[in-house]
Amino acid sequence: MSNQYLNLIQNAPAAEPNRQHYFIGQLKQHIDTWTAKLSRKPTACITTFGCQMNARDSEKLAGILVASGFLMTENEEADFVLYNTCTVRDHANQRIYGRLGKLNHYKKKNRQMKIALCGCMMQEEIAVEKIKTSYPFIDLIFGTHNIYKFAELLLSMFHNHEMIIDIWQDTDQIVEDLPTERKFPFKSGINIMFGCNNFCSYCIVPYVRGRERSRAPEEIIAEIKRLVADGVIEVMLLGQNVNSYGLTDSVNEKQTTFPELLRRIEEIEGLERIRFMTSHPKDLSDELIEVMANSKKICRHLHLPLQAGSTRILEAMNRRYTKEDYINLVEKIRRAIPGIAITTDLIVGFPGETKADVDETIDVINKVKFDNAFTFIYSKRTGTPAAAMPGQVPPDEVKQNFDRLLKAVQETARTQVDTLVGETHDVLAEEVNTQNPTLLNGRLSNNTIVHFKGSPDLIGQIITIKIKESHGFYYIGEFSR
Ligand code: SAH
Ligand code: SF4
Ligand code: F3S
Secondary structure, three states, X not given: OOHHHHHHHHOOOOOOOHHHHHHHHHHHHHHHHHHHHHOOOOEEEEEEOOOHHHHHHHHHHHHHHHXXXXXXXXXXXXXXXXXXXXXXXXXXXXXXXXHHHHHHHHHHHOOOOEEEEEEHHHHOHHHHHHHHHHOOOOOEEEOOOOHHHHHHHHHHHHHOOOOEEEOOOOOOOOOOOOOOOOOOOOEEXXXXXXXXXXXXXXXXXXXXXXXXXXXXXXXXXXXXXXXXXXXXXXXXXXXXXXXXXXXXXXXXXXOOOHHHHHHHHHOOOOOOEEEEEOOOHHHOOHHHHHHHHHOOOEOOEEEOOOEOOOHHHHHHOOOOOOHHHHHHHHHHHHHHOOOOEEEEEEEEOOOOOOHHHHHHHHHHHHHHOOOEEEEEEOOOOOOOHHHHOOOOOOHHHHHHHHHHHHHHHHHHHHHHHHOXXXXXXXXXXXXXXXXXXXXXXXXXXXXXXXXXXXXXXXXXXXXXXXXXXXXOOEEEEEOOO
């Protein structure tokens, strides 16, 4: 470690976010020198795995890279590559290991290349141990709790030749006001809370994301106002369980609840659409249903993970609702908010799950008629209570049950989606269709995608579309100005 670097650290302010702004300034000088050597800006690529929370984190990481002088690219043959990882299912981890070999190959061609890993998988000791021994070419590893220190970590990576590992077990800090680079100019995710306290018995998220922490409502409102001033018309409020916003920690002194927060966000002028995810059925209040029913901006969509339809399995999963609770809740929601789309997550093959249990899930699918469902095969996560449960289900039985569930979901989803054909709806035009560039992709309030002919200058606007055909999970529509 050079004296120059030690001096840099000693002179850094202690308080955040000033400390990180100071490190961005230092990084800028470093990147300027690199730019001069290369006669071009060094390039940086972030590859994101996992959920919307990770996607939002990547926008913050990209913000730091751009502010420091990197040119962002989607090509992993870049001067700096960062993988923002997920570990919710083992498959996610295997994908990452699979891709690291390719990065090593790129690094052999470009000796100056740096590689970093962050995100949920890095909060697992076994994963980090494996990387240390099998992937020694990685330059920097950090976790979910210290991503706000990215500028500081990057600078130390450039001044050291050994792998840097900085993982925290938890944090109570929320650092605001660092730069971000949004993927879409007209819509944005906003974290309203971090972490999870629910400990569903199969799930690793509470272990890798820590305890629930809610952001202060004033900070959230101020961030949305800044985004709206910058052209954003749709926000997606993010949290593992948004319904417990403000209830489980002391950051938010007035204990503003989620429905109250929504009411305040609704008043922001210029904001047109509000989405949120995810809602845990056990915490979805009547007040939330009322706020949604009366709102002009909250989208007609609720993602309400069921996970399983058998009360016995739900209990073993520690979900804290029964099959009947879930069905009654959906009936109440549909009565109060006609036309709302309800989507869900399902897990097949939880320890001890029998064919009869899966029949119960199919029964819920047929009663609730989900507009869409993500069906996952249970993945054993070391350290979770379910990993030690007896009755792990054999893979061929899981496969049969998975196929049965998928068929049920596809049938109800199709009938649900078909009901809108012939109607006229507002859609937000989001992007050019990759398969057919004469088409645009738009999104209905209920979250379904519509393809329609239109010019790219419509992107970012809410326009009215006549729905012509249903294709299962998307529509073909027509726009006439
Ligand atoms: N907080 C959200 C979900 C976060 S994880 C919620 O509670 O709804 C997203 C989805 O991954 C979960 O809804 C669940 O269906 C699935 N999932 C989580 N852990 C899993 C595991 N061990 N195996 C398979 N699927 C899992
Ligand atoms: Fe995982 Fe359950 Fe928390 Fe969702 S609510 S993140 S499934 S523990
Ligand atoms: Fe994956 Fe972490 Fe999200 S484990 S699903 S990226 S919270």
